[in-house]
Amino acid sequence: MAIRKDANTLTAAERAEFVAAVRELKAEGIYDQFVLRHANAIMNAIHRAPAFLPWHRRFIFDLELELQRVSGNPNLGIPYWNWPSGGANASMWNDDLLGGDGDAGGVVRTGPFRAGEWTVINASGLPAGPLMRAFGQSGLPALSTQADIDQIMAVIPYDVSPWNTSSNPSFRNQLEGWIGPDLHNRGHVWVGGSMLPMTSPNDPVFYMNHCMVDKIWHDWQVRFPNQGYLPASGGPFGQNLNDPMDSTPSGQVGSRPIDVLDSVALGIQYDDAIVQPPPLPPPVIVVGAAPTPADIGAPGETDIFQFEVSAFGPHTMFTTGPSDTFMTLFGPNDPTAEVASNDDGGENFNAQINRNLSAGTYQLRVRLFSPNTTGNYAIGVRSDGGPVPTIPELVVDGGSIDASISAANESDLYRFQITAQDTYTIQTTGTTDTFLSLHGPNNQTPEMASNDDGGISSNAQLRLELGPGEYFARVRHFSPLGIGSYSIRVTRG
Amino acid sequence: MANHKETFEGCVIEIKDDVNLTINGKEINYEHDRTNNKWSSRYLPYTKYNSLLELARAIVRDTVEFSHANE
Numbered sequence: 328m329a330i331r332k333d334a335n336t337l338t339a340a341e342r343a344e345f346v347a348a349v350r351e352l353k354a355e356g357i358y359d360q361f362v363l364r365h366a367n368a369i370m371n372a373i374h375r376a377p378a379f380l381p382w383h384r385r386f387i388f389d390l391e392l393e394l395q396r397v398s399g400n401p402n403l404g405i406p407y408w409n410w411p412s413g414g415a416n417a418s419m420w421n422d423d424l425l426g427g428d429g430d431a432g433g434v435v436r437t438g439p440f441r442a443g444e445w446t447v448i449n450a451s452g453l454p455a456g457p458l459m460r461a462f463g464q465s466g467l468p469a470l471s472t473q474a475d476i477d478q479i480m481a482v483i484p485y486d487v488s489p490w491n492t493s494s495n496p497s498f499r500n501q502l503e504g505w506i507g508p509d510l511h512n513r514g515h516v517w518v519g520g521s522m523l524p525m526t527s528p529n530d531p532v533f534y535m536n537h538c539m540v541d542k543i544w545h546d547w548q549v550r551f552p553n554q555g556y557l558p559a560s561g562g563p564f565g566q567n568l569n570d571p572m573d574s575t576p577s578g579q580v581g582s583r584p585i586d587v588l589d590s591v592a593l594g595i596q597y598d599d600a601i602v603q604p605p606p607l608p609p610p611v612i613v614v615g616a617a618p619t620p621a622d623i624g625a626p627g628e629t630d631i632f633q634f635e636v637s638a639f640g641p642h643t644m645f646t647t648g649p650s651d652t653f654m655t656l657f658g659p660n661d662p663t664a665e666v667a668s669n670d671d672g673g674e675n676f677n678a679q680i681n682r683n684l685s686a687g688t689y690q691l692r693v694r695l696f697s698p699n700t701t702g703n704y705a706i707g708v709r710s711d712g713g714p715v716p717t718i719p720e721l722v723v724d725g726g727s728i729d730a731s732i733s734a735a736n737e738s739d740l741y742r743f744q745i746t747a748q749d750t751y752t753i754q755t756t757g758t759t760d761t762f763l764s765l766h767g768p769n770n771q772t773p774e775m776a777s778n779d780d781g782g783i784s785s786n787a788q789l790r791l792e793l794g795p796g797e798y799f800a801r802v803r804h805f806s807p808l809g810i811g812s813y814s815i816r817v818t819r820g
Numbered sequence: 821m822a823n824h825k826e827t828f829e830g831c832v833i834e835i836k837d838d839v840n841l842t843i844n845g846k847e848i849n850y851e852h853d854r855t856n857n858k859w860s861s862r863y864l865p866y867t868k869y870n871s872l873l874e875l876a877r878a879i880v881r882d883t884v885e886f887s888h889a890n891e
Contacts, residue, residue, distance in 0.1 A: 370862035447884055455884035465882070466867065492868075493855065504866070515866040523864050523882040 329391050331542065332598045334406035334419035334535050342424045345406065346439045348398040349531050357393050359448050361386070366450040366525045368574035377486040377558060377566045378573075379503050380544050381584035383537045385575055388593055390534060392579065404595070407538035410471040410514060415462050425532055429460040433520050440531060447521050447529035458530055459520030467509070467516045475508035480547055482507075483629060485557045487698060490566055496625065496698070498554075502543055511540045542597050545590045553631070553662065553692065556584050609633040609690060618647055618707035621693070625701065629694045634708045636684045639718065639740055641711040644691055645679040650702030653694050654678035659687025659738070664807050670696055677704070681711070685738050685801070686771050718742045721800065721817045723751065730802070731812035732759065738803035740771070743817050745793045752818045753800050754781075754788035759811030762803050763787035768796025779805055786813070824873060829887070831880040833873070841876055843886055850875060 337345070352358040365373075365386065373382040387405055395403045406419070413419060420427045426438015434442050435458040442457035449455040463469065482498045492505035504512030514536035515522045521530045528534070547554075559568045568585045575582040580593065587593065612619055612634040621630050636642065636659065646652040655668040666682060666689075673679035676696070695702055719728055721743040730739050745751065745768075755761040764777040775791070775798075782788030785805070802815060824835040834842045841848045850861040850872065858868035859875040863883045869875040880886045 370865050374865045449884040456887075459887075492853070512866040520882070521884070523866065523878075524884065525862055525865055526884055527866075529884075 328402055328594045328596055329388075329395070329404035330402050330596050330598070331404035331538055332406050333409045333412075334424065335409060335412060335417050336598070337406055337419075337424065339423065341406075344398055344400065344403065345394070346424065348394040348403065350439060351397040352390075352393055353445070355397070359452060361390050362448055362526055362528045363450070363452055364574055364576075365528045368525075370525065371491075372565050372573035374503070375492045375505065377490050377499055377556070377562060378570075378584055380499055380540070381556070381587045382572050382575060384541050384544070384587045384590075384593075385572070385578075385580065385582070387534050387537050387541060388580070388587070388595070389578055405534045405538045407542050407597070408514065408532060408535035410510070410539060411473045411476070414470055419532075419535070425535075427460075428462040429458075429520055433459040433461045435460050435520075447526065450526055455526075460522070460530070461519035463517055463519075465516045465519035465523065467513050470517055471508060471510050471513055475510060476543060478508055479510060480543065480550065481625075483551055483554050484698075485554055487557065488562075490558065490562050498547060502540060502547075510543065511536065514539070541590070541595075545595070545597060548588070548590075554629075556588055611635075612691070612706060612708050614642070614708045614710055616707065618645075618705035620703065620705050622703035623650065623693075623695050623701050628701075629692050630706075632691045632693070632706060634689055634691070636686050636689060639685050640683065641681065642684045642708060643679065643681050643711055644706075644708050645673050646677045646693060646704045646706050647674065648677065648702075648704035649675075650704045651676035651696040651700075652678045652704050653696045654680060654706075655692045656680050656682065656689060657692070658689030659685050662690045683737075685740055718799070720744075721753075721815065723817050723819055725816070727756070727814040727816040729812065729814050732761075732802070732804045732810050734810065737810075738801050741800045741802070741815060742797055743800065744797055745795055748792065748794045749819055750790060750792050752788065752790040752820065753815070754818075755786045755802060755813045755815050756783060757786065757811070757813040758784070759813045760785035760805040760809060761787045761813050762805045763789055763815075764801045765789050765791075765798060766801065767798035768794065771799045828877050828880050831886050833876045833880065835872055835876070838872070841872060843876060843880060848876070848879065 391405050395401050415428060419425055422438045426435055426440050429435050436442055440458050445458050446454045447458055479501045482496055482501050486497045486499040487494045494500040495506055501507035502510050504510055515527060518532055556568050564570055565573050569583050571582045580586045609631040612632050614634055644656055646654060653670050656666040657664055658666060667680050669678045669680045693706060719741050721741050723743060762779050765775045766773055776789050778787045778789050822838055826833050831844050850859055852859055853868060859872050860868040861875055863879045869878060
């Protein structure tokens with residue numbers, strides 16, 4: 328577990344440990360290998376493109392593993408450069424960590440990476456003089472502010488065609504610095520000197536700059552859990568979710584963007600020095616109420632709404648208004664399980680979804696069909712009347728009920744009555760890979776148990792002791808996209 | 821088409837026909853963002869410059885391949 332902290336909050340011991348580890352890697356030649364890995368990568372494969380963030384996440388992760396190795400501290404994390412409080416007078420530039428600005432000629436003469444103690448290399452791996460810095464003298468005199476960060480933290484989607492420095496709206500492009508306030512590039516340019524060329528990892532602050540970039544991406548991922556990496560496919564080779572990234576060796580983790588999307592899975596933990604606003608709970612739509620006014624205020628924005636279905640039945644999710652909306656339905660009780668999506672199923676260019684919905688919590692996500700426009704709309708959900716369909720009843724030791732999952736994410740609900748405490752078995756049969764959950768007693772909501780393949784072949788089976796009461800069994804396909812027929816029964820014993 | 825040749829911080833920058841850039845005789849590849857009329861190079865991946873000459877001078881000044889910083 329790498330614990331990454333604000334560089335300005337490190338204790339003296341933590342500073343000494345980080346500096347010693349970096350210098351040890353330099354002495355081993357490992358540090359310069361990282362410089363060359365970056366310097367000799369294809370510029371437009373690792374910058375100015377979607378893979379910019381995953382490539383550098385993997386890159387600093389790999390260095391971090393080396394730092395942990397030489398320090399013997401498995402929790403050593405690369406400190407991040409908290410730009411808003413990381414100006415020239417910040418303690419991270421003191422002699423016990425990074426040293427300070429360059430002299431009149433740009434040569435760094437203070438700190439552990441000063442001239443005589445630290446030699447940079449060129450892209451051929453040859454010594455190329457001392458570390459150089461020129462704070463604020465290369466065209467960008469000021470560092471990013473918290474307001475800059477907050478602004479970019481609100482940008483979605485992750486990236487957009489043409490997947491380069493023109494991409495807009497694009498969280499990646501804004502964070503990288505080609506449009507908007509400029510965060511990452513600004514860090515390089517503000518330091519100047521050795522941080523300007525492709526050999527920029529020569530300056531250890533490179534890693535702190537990218538650790539901050541990575542933290543912002545991580546925070547953004549937490550804030551927008553449904554905004555995935557883009558492009559999933561169809562982009563330039565090396566930029567798609569499952570493409571191998573340029574100049575990324577095989578290692579502890581894979582070399583594709585998909586391999587590094589989850590910081591937590593990589594064992595990375597950030598401190599909480601930068602407090603990001605927590606994700607807001609989605610606005611709630613009441614089924615049957617008047618449509619809720621909303622608007623897409625920024626191009627590419629997606630609005631999220633939540634609603635509850637109390638009992639199985641037909642429902643209509645719809646938008647009204649002048650905008651060309653696109654709507655996607657997720658659930659039940661899983662905001663990542665897509666049920667259906669629609670573009671123009673409603674009046675004019677409005678979206679509309681008609682579905683039988685099981686009881687549970689659902690999310691609706693609405694965007695405009697065009698990612699380049701803004702507009703207002705209203706959104707509503709209605710139950711499409713009539714008697715609520717009866718939940719099929721299973722009789723203990725009675726016959727099976729034959730049914731099928733006929734659409735993606737569909738789930739079937741059954742009820743059965745237990746009159747005497749004993750062990751009971753609920754199981755499916757057939758060729759479909761079913762997933763079974765048991766709820767109750769006397770309530771559809773609490774989940775008592777679930778099972779995937781406990782039965783014959785890929786069938787689900789639950790065997791457990793039940794007391795008197797009414798129970799509910801829900802069956803779905805194991806795959807969110809799967810369909811197929813099955814039979815279900817309940818037996819005593 | 822214009823040609824330009826100058827010595828900048830000890831390096832010879834030469835631009836032929838407005839497009840062919842060499843520094844100390846070495847051909848320098850670069851990108852021209854025609855939409856924004858900016859120039860950039862893999863030598864300096866974090867900045868786009870307002871002219872090819874400005875880019876060339878930055879490469880001379882800021883890359884270890886061409887700068888001459890002494891300890």
